[in-house]
Amino acid sequence: MVSKKRVAVLISGGGTNLQALMDAALEPDYPARIVLVISNKPDAFGLTRAARAQIPTRVINHRDYPDRTEFDARIQEELEGADIELVCLAGFMRILTPGFVTAWSGRMLNIHPSLLPAYKGLNTHARALADRAERHGCSVHLVEPALDSGPVLVQGSFAPGPDATVEDLAAQVHRLEHRAYPLALSLLASGGVTIDAAGQILIEGAPGPRILKS
Numbered sequence: 001m002v003s004k005k006r007v008a009v010l011i012s013g014g015g016t017n018l019q020a021l022m023d024a025a026l027e028p029d030y031p032a033r034i035v036l037v038i039s040n041k042p043d044a045f046g047l048t049r050a051a052r053a054q055i056p057t058r059v060i061n062h063r064d065y066p067d068r069t070e071f072d073a074r075i076q077e078e079l080e081g082a083d084i085e086l087v088c089l090a091g092f093m094r095i096l097t098p099g100f101v102t103a104w105s106g107r108m109l110n111i112h113p114s115l116l117p118a119y120k121g122l123n124t125h126a127r128a129l130a131d132r133a134e135r136h137g138c139s140v141h142l143v144e145p146a147l148d149s150g151p152v153l154v155q156g157s158f159a160p161g162p163d164a165t166v167e168d169l170a171a172q173v174h175r176l177e178h179r180a181y182p183l184a185l186s187l188l189a190s191g192g193v194t195i196d197a198a199g200q201i202l203i204e205g206a207p208g209p210r211i212l213k214s
C-alpha cells in the first residue's frame, strides 16, 4: 500500500484540471488523494465535479472578507482542519499573500498556460500568437510569492500550427495540462522532487523540468 498524501485543490472555475487530478488519484498506486476542494466562486462548475466524486467542498468567497490576509487565513483554517499536506492551485484566480505562500513553500503547485518563464499573467495564448512563438504549452510549478514564479516540475509543449487561433492554442494547452498536472502532483507526492544546493530543481535526480510533448 502506498501512503497517499492528502491534497486540497483550489479552484475558481470549470475545473477540468481538478477532474484530471481526481481521475488520476483513482489509480490504486497514485501517491496522492484529493480530499478537499475549495472554490472562491460559489458557482464554479468544479464544485459539481468534486461533489460527483464525493469529495468534500468549501466555498470561501473572497467578497466576504475585508482583505487578502483574512481570506487566506480562512483558507488556511480549512486546510489545517482537513490535515492537508499538499495544495494544488487549478485555475484559482486569486493572488495569495506572501505569508500564505511561504507557509506552503515546497508543498503548493500551480498550473499556468504557458511555457514559463514566458508569458506570466493573463492572455497567454493571444500573446504567444502575437509573437509567433515557436512553442507554446503549460507549466506546473512550485508556487513562490512572485506571480507565476517558482521551480517548474513539468511542462507540456507543442509547436502551434501556422493558422492556429487563440481557441486552438487554448484547446491544445488544456489537453496537455490534463497530462502534466497529474504527473507533477505524483512526482511531488512521491518525493521525486528536490532542489539542489544551486537552487536547481531535480526530478527523480535529473535536472528538471520533465517535458511532455503533444
Ligand code: GRF
Pocket (backbone or CB within 6 Å): 013, 014, 015, 016, 017, 018, 090, 091, 092, 111, 112, 113, 138, 174, 177
Ligand atoms: C488552466 O488553463 C490553467 O492553466 C489556468 O486556468 C485554467 C483552468 O482551467 N491557471 P480548468 O478550470 O482547470 O478547466
